[in-house]
Amino acid sequence: MSGWTVRGGRLPAQGAVVVTGASSGLGRECALELESRGFQVLAGVRRQEDGEKLLAESLHGRLRHVVVDITDEASVLACAELAEREHGGLRGLVNNAGICVPGPLECLDSDQFRHQLDVNVVGHLGVIRAHLPLLRRARGRIVNVTSGLGKAAVPFLGAYSTAQFAKEALSDALRRELAPQGVPVSIVAPGAILTPIWSKVSEAGERALDGVPAAVAEPYRTAFRAFMEGNAQGAAASRTTPEDFARAVARALTDGRPRTRYWVGADARRMGRLARLLPDTLLDRQFAGITASVRGPAERHPR
Template sequence: MAELSPSTPCTVLVTGATGGVGSAVARALHADGWTVYAAHREPVDAEALRDAGLTPVRLELTDEDSVAVAAEQVGPRLDGLVNSAAIMGQGPVELTPAEAWRRQFEINVIGQATVIRAFLPALRASGGRIVNIGAVSARVPPPFFGPIAASKAALAALTHSLRAELRHQGVKVTLVEPGAMDTPIFATADEASADLGWAGSPETQRHYARALDAVRATAARQPLGPVAPAVDAVVRALTARRPATLTTTGKDGRSLALLRFLPDGLRDRLVLRAFGVTAQAFEDPELTATASAARPR
């Protein structure tokens, strides 16, 4: 595929530029000659971003005023916007606190829409590109990853609607859906879950204890993929003459995406087995004994 070779320097804003994928994307584009506006939350990160040759932009996705100030700083023209900032929530739907759901959607969906809305005039002025970083779990949600999968499914729907809305306005939109990558997001998700704790009574939590242990053990054995394929997909989306509307990266990501064509029951069995979850994982001897004793004779 022929790629663009602009005669003038291109500009791009990358959100989540201090994270795993966002940082790698920002540095790759800088190496290719782009002027990279690197969005960050903490003031202490600005110096490291400057040292890397990037232009730091303070931006808090959940604060519309912060986003508006960032848009003014970037200016009236922008060639690319990469929405990489995200958080990861995980755990059983029944045990995930409402606060965790709200935070997940506030950042992964509403925050993305806020950034897009603020920077669209500058992107429209230059005929620019938008690249949203989703997740393949949006199409085939694994057990106990409902919060992140739900938010990424919402982001995917937002992206597809946006692509159609901007089709005749000169702004192209791409969704990149990576598989599991070796980034700090999993550790951050574990910390967030520990801080918020689980919803539900201890008895309710016991229903999931063995299954969660099985998923954690399986995940610990699975190697995480590199970020390079996702970075390459983002760069192609920003530079190709006819960018793909959707790109799935990573061997595990492509394999998981294929499962969506299977009947639901078969897909559920295969996914549960892949994550080490069996029917026995939901059997608690103490709960079973209590339920048996409570049945009328």
């Protein structure tokens, strides 16, 4: 399918790779791992100080950073222009940048919901469009990062799940459109991993409930807080590490025959199996405990 494809084995870890969302967490670990393996890495970060910190952690002199906001077209084009100027072509593009807008869907306004999609879906398509000429030139690969929630939508993470479903569909369509052009597209889907994102998600969740009238928020509050606490505990207890994620991305870039999807973590694999095998009614039962304490206004205020 690609000029890089070989029968079995691994391709050499060489050439240039762009990694978005490399300021912290999974993106940071991915950028450092790819550099350590031999790739030239252009790490997309949101702030100059994030890039300087990442550069200080670089051990091999093959990493540089670029400040990029994937929702800003001019910023994305500047990243692509830098990649072309420095490297000519790209061996890989890792679309890792993303946010999580938590909260019951009733409590999210249109701007919050739209922002979730702009960052996690629309922004990535813009990044892909800008860098595709460089990927074609070097017979490179696209790696899109989703999660287990791209196959099964969880209560209270409806906006995030919507974005992940959309990114899965985007990846499927791109894979089929770009296959004749020799640009493979793979998905890396991690489960819960302890990173700084969890504190941000908890804070955003509280803001979501506080931003709507009490009559709307209160039926959800107890169940939502328990859910967020359970999520944080699950991430803290997870045996899946950022290093596991980074290795999966490296495999997607170097496998002789790249898979369409790489699951990272037992919980992500389980979510994928449940979504594939269970009918909707049974899948609903799997998540029923999350919302068990939610009560409608009429039940809370009987006449």
